[in-house]
Amino acid sequence: MEFAELEERARTLAASGGRRILGIAGPPGAGKSTLAARLARALGAELAVAVPMDGFHLAQAELVRLGRADRKGAPDTFDAAGYAALLRRLRAAPGEGAGAVYAPAFDRALEEPVAGSIRVGPAVSLVITEGNYLLYGAGEWAQVRPLLDEAWFLAPDDAVRVRRLVDRHVRHGRDRAAAEEWVSRSDESNARLVAPGRAGADLVLE
Template sequence: MEKTLDELGQHALQLLKNAPTNQRVLIAVSGIPGSGKTTLGTAVYDKINEIWSQNSSTQISAFLPMDGFHLTRETLASLPNAEEAIAKRGAPFTFDADGLTKLIQRLREPVTKHTVPIYAPSFDHAIKDPIENDVVILPTDRILIIEGNYLHLQDEPWNKIASLMDELWFVQVERDVARNRLIRRHLEAGIAGNEIEAAERAEKNDLVNGDYILSHSLPSHINIVNIHDDRMA
């Protein structure tokens, strides 16, 4: 896996080298739930900064997960289809796609001496809701690794987000591997009380969303085959 991370890090830095000097490089890492995209995205972000640090004291890359754009539980409860929205939290319609689009548009703006830090929300799994302005993107952060399930979708408004990216990277994984990871994740997070409940949620929610991702995503620039490593979740 280290060889893959090094190749991806070097590739991202080459994209920056070829880009206009006032532009950021935006890379969208996607995959089905349980594919390992979060672990891979953070590892690539770390690798880019590790390579860059050989010649600089500042980091060049930042990591931005899409999870901060979950609609809050309060917002879901106020929707006309509240029961469905709460049950299917994690589906595309339970995210603030417009808010994410506006953030990506800001990241696409030229970087100048007047550019200020940009703040984005994170997601707190303990309270199961986003935390506003918890992720800081500095003007010196020139390569953004943006991670999330739906960043490659061809559906509106998600396709607008995809069109703003420099590259789309997709993490491939076998369905059974993803299923086992999801079951473990739901048990560890307390989302399910036992393995039967966890498996049901994985099959009826997460993997349904995963099937939709596989059938409705745009072509990727790079496909990464996830190794069978239980740390990748």
């Protein structure tokens, strides 16, 4: 499917009344954040805003305390309930005189979430949210799918996806051997957890 078709589909959703939430799910390295950002730019900031699930990563200090730092990116290294609560707040139709909602982002240079980074103004009619676990049905994550008006699942060629992941880890400071080890051990383990979620998507993009 061409980008123009995806843009039109998102634009139609945005025009369907109230505030809508489009979720883009998929395994690590699938291109979720790239697509979400491109859609938001194409639709314009007054109409659409991209809000990543990654803003709900637990802080590194908390991961260390919990003994989960070596599994960063696994389902239990996020505040899933907090993410669902934000989606509920964003989904509520803004009332007259309503103010903006602020969402957290994830700074890849710091490897930390940063609160209050993304402004969702009251006039925004489409929130584009993306992340690995939007269609993951275990635990607190099961709250997320019912809050999405539409869900897309990205399923690119695995060899391309893994290469992108390794390159991304290298850009953010790992040497290539360490990046390859992390992808093989951690990212690909998470990819296997995410894969069944495609059955709950309205659209699968391969």
